[in-house]
Amino acid sequence: MTDWKSVEAADCAVPADRHMDDLVRELSRALADPDPQVRDGAPYTVLATWIARGTIAASRRLELGDEMAARFTDPRVEARTFAPLVLDMLVEAGDFKPGWVDAFERWYPVERDLRGHDERLGWLHAVAHGADLLAGFGCHPRVAPVRMLDLAAARLMVPTDHVYDQLEDDRLARSIARVLTRTDLSERDAVRWLDPIADRFGAARISTPVPAHLSNCLRTLRLLYILADRGVRPAGELPAQPLHHRDAVKSALAAALDRIVRR
Template sequence: MTDWNGIEAADYAIPADRDLEELTGELSRALADPDPGIRDGAAYSVLATWIERGVIDEPRRLALGDEMAARFDDPEIQARTFAPLVLAMLVRKGDFRSEWVDALARWYPAEEDLRGHDEKLGWLHAVAHGADLLDVFGRHAEADPVRMLDLAAARLTAPTAHVWDQLEDDRLARAIARILTRADLSEHEATAWLDVVAADFGADDIGVPVPAHLSNCLRTLRMLYVLADRGVRMTRDDEPQPLHRSPALQARLAEVLDRIVRR
């Protein structure tokens, strides 16, 4: 087995006796490993660094992206949920295929295992990791931001019995907010994705207790309202950026949230 910790300690230099093609394949497999020490350790750091530095060239990166897109159909939950993290690395590097967007759109609202953390498998974070990819696609020139906002709404309104408990609501709200910094969004486009949420909140059969997905949605939209008011950081060290069409967005968010408060 490759000593990824050693590669990390050597400033990510490729071992002289190893082939990059073989190492890239091994890294790909490591990012689906059920052992969180393998999946979320030095192997993750090595892959991220090699992508960022261009050590893995464009043809290999595109092939890796295709592999990650196919991994959304993997039977193992950790394989599915780490695929968007790798795709996000690739898109930030400048790689893009519309098929990757299609793969995210099929998987994200349909994923049923929404555990944030598992005692044996470690971090899974389907909602949060999917939000990270939603974010980079939503700000990419070749992706449709409206489609990404609609996809966020589909995730928010998909029925689930799991209440998000590892700050997934904050992560998704930040992804939505970053998409909403795009200056090319019309007022209608910046708010229309909330219509399906409003319809869900206005249903007659909400019941008691409030279903998990409605609780998840409420917390996400409340955080989004704060970000619409204060701005959103693109990275941890950035100054907050204003959301485009913020007054209209805040007004629509208030209307939607009030549908559940009044019941």
């Protein structure tokens, strides 16, 4: 078993006595480990660094992506919810397969375990981790942006008893905003994904307490309105990028939110 903390401390230098394929297999297993200290610790940092640096060969990265895509059907929630993080690393590094998008699209709206954090398993964060990958795919030139916008709407409309409690609404809103910076989006496509949400709001008979999925959706869209107004920062302190068709998006968001406020 590799001492990944030592590898991390050595600036992620590749251990001289190990074959890279074996190391990647070990890292892949670690990113699905039920122990959060393993899954979300040094192995995560090392894998992210090796992918970003191109330390892992391109062919092996594609195999790793296939492993992560298959992991969306794993019976263990911690395996499913860390798969999008690894795929997002790969996509950001320039790797891509259409099948990864298909697998993600099948998983994201049907995942039922939406806990942000569990005392035993640590971070799970299905919505937030999925949102990161949604942005990665949504900004990729080989993925139609409207496909990811529709997927975000589907995730928001699925009934659940879980109220987002670890800033999942923030992560999802920012990811949607990033997709909406695509300059190849038509004005109609930039707002059409909101139609089923507005229809759901218009048909909703709100009682107290407010149903969890409606609360999640409302808070996500309210933040998205702010991002449409101010722009979204892809990372760090980079200048905010404006949303394409900003005014149309703001108008459509306001109209959708107003459907529920009037009741």
